[in-house]
Amino acid sequence: MTDTSTQDEITLPDGEVTLLIVDDDHAFVQRLARAMEKRGFETETSETIEDAIARIESNPPAYAVVDMRLGDGNGLDVVDRLRQVRPDARSVVLTGYGNIATAVTAVKLGAMDYLSKPADADDVVTALLRNPEDRAAPPDNPMSADRVRWEHIQRIYELCDRNVSETARRLNMHRRTLQRILAKRAPR
Structure with missing residues (x-):
């Protein structure tokens, strides 16, 4: 901040x-x-x-x-x-x-x-x-598509109580692929 x-x-x-x-x-x-x-x-x-x-x-x-x-x-x-x-x-x-x-x-x-x-x-x-009737200004630096994907995966992972197998099943993704994604840092 x-x-x-x-x-x-x-x-x-x-x-x-x-x-x-x-x-x-x-x-x-x-x-x-x-x-x-x-x-x-x-x-x-x-x-x-x-x-x-x-x-x-x-x-x-x-x-x-x-x-x-x-x-x-x-x-x-x-x-x-x-x-x-x-x-x-x-x-x-x-x-x-x-x-x-x-x-x-x-x-x-x-x-x-x-x-x-x-x-x-x-x-x-x-x-x-801000007046509730006014629209918020668009962000100066919106999330990249890679970041949006990463955020979605993280949300599903948390909803599945950090269970990799269950998260992979819900995302229709191979478990090892998900493990590699989770091991990486968040994209910008």
Whole structure:
């Protein structure tokens, strides 16, 4: 996450500017919290789903930035609970494991946007304050076809509880081919 200070054109709306940041990467949470405070938000942080939901229950924030994968579960549970407790709240989901299915689910559960890490603070603010009627701008650097394929394979692999044989069967792929793909680094 980079903190670019080109935030002059973005102004916070009048009213409550409480923000809950939920991510299990302590250093990332602290950097994002400082960057968001510089932009006028009153931030609280949480590193677990349990703690985040407790904070939402006691004092629901107007805004939330939630990591998709947390040590104790799925960040979409936090987005869903926030929408139930405070329907007018705006949330953004951040993830290093982006794919279309989870993006659609995040939006259906009430997220304003779905951003891939690393996202800078200005991207997060823009996503939080964007008019829901406006379309999001196309990405400056969209995923390559190889990356989209890799993401799809990773998603199916996770859904099959990291079982290579079951994943290969569902993808109609030879098991050894899948093992070679899984052993490689993610394409750009």
